Amino acid sequence: METLESVKLWFNDHPTATMVFKYVVWVVILVIFLQFIRKALKKNLPNTATRYKSQKLVETIGYFLLIVLTVSYFTGNIRDFTLAIGLLTAGITITLQELILSVAGSLFIFFVKVYQPGDRIEINGIKGDVIDINSMYTTMMEIGQWVSSDNYSGRIVKLSNAFVFKGPVYNYSHDFPFIWDEITLPIRYGSDVELAKSEISKVAQEVLAEYVQQSIEKWKNVVKKYYIEDAIVDPTLAITLTDNWIEFNLRYIVDYKKRRMTKHRLYELIQKALEATEGKVLLASATVELVRIPMVDIKTKPKDLS
Known part of the structure; x- marks a missing residue:
């Protein structure tokens, strides 16, 4: 009991630490809840593609809820959420530009269906088969480079999702495979x-x-x-x-x-x-046929013996 009272007094004397501790508790509860949902979906969904998409959807929702929880908790009022987001965005846009574009790119890829796992694409000069898409990166099994034709090179490439906004995306399999x-x-x-x-x-x-x-x-x-x-x-x-x-x-x-x-x-x-045409049709080749050798007349002057 004395230990419990000491802990209560310490938290009362340190309000900032108390706030941080409560925030961490809420984050842990949120993470455990999302993990429970992911495991339940993974267990109950038989289709691989549907199971994969559901996992990514839960992951995206988790990031959103974490942002809402963080901003609303430290501002103290959910009505200040819009203002807080504006101030936060203004402060980190430059330093975290690539991160923001990557997250926005993942949402764009998911909702617009630019490509999905299993598609063969070419983006930022890299061609390959998409094997995974998360909130930051698209993972591809590379095709080509030093290997001829459409064979795998063996390299796995992680590409920022921000590249969907920076150039064309060539899709070999979407709609028309x-x-x-x-x-x-x-x-x-x-x-x-x-x-x-x-x-x-x-x-x-x-x-x-x-x-x-x-x-x-x-x-x-x-x-x-x-x-x-x-x-x-x-x-x-x-x-x-x-x-x-x-x-x-x-x-x-x-x-x-x-x-x-x-x-x-x-x-x-x-x-x-x-x-099988027995010479009626012949393949050609880049050969040179020498038809006639021209005659060359070389005349020499006799040596002067004087």
Whole structure:
């Protein structure tokens, strides 16, 4: 009892310490409450995507409640909340500009749905798959750099959410998870052009039919949602005459995650198809053909023996 009385007297003699202690108690209660909600949601929500989004929502609400609790507690009146926020913002805007932009960026990403975990994006010159988004950073599994095509480099990149306000965000999978790609084939002059067109188109239809069917419905949704004209999703073949060969350009649609393997498959099957034409269609190469060696007449003056 004497110890309890001593503690009460100490708190009475130190009102500032009492206020801080009560504030810490409230913060601990708030954190425990939020953790309880997160665990309950994690346990009862079966869907991984829904569970992830709910965790991030609880985290955002927790930050907001903590700010409200802090400002209202130390101002002593919730009606002073707006004034306190204004004074607080004016004081820390410059020093914590990046932090503020990061938090605002996380809210912007969440509500506007700029991107979400699982999307492939390019932002601030970095391309990769989004694997996590929190209140400060977007975490990506990097693609490219020293690795060719769309393969993972193995590096995990943490990028400030503030970058959504500083430049364009390229999303490879949102709304329309397909991209257009193309390959170019040099065909020798003198080859059977119609046969070449037929063989290349046949391979394209065989390899790309599944992507074409899947993309048609997705593209219709894009046309309904945005002000954009309808597009051709079937493979298209264009021919260009150059100084060295006939250039065949095949443009096609493909799943954004299967671009590399699809290109490999197209090249492989087209090569086999052209070889099966028994010389009627030949691939060209940048070689130099020496047609004639010019004659060079070299005359020398006889030596003067005098």
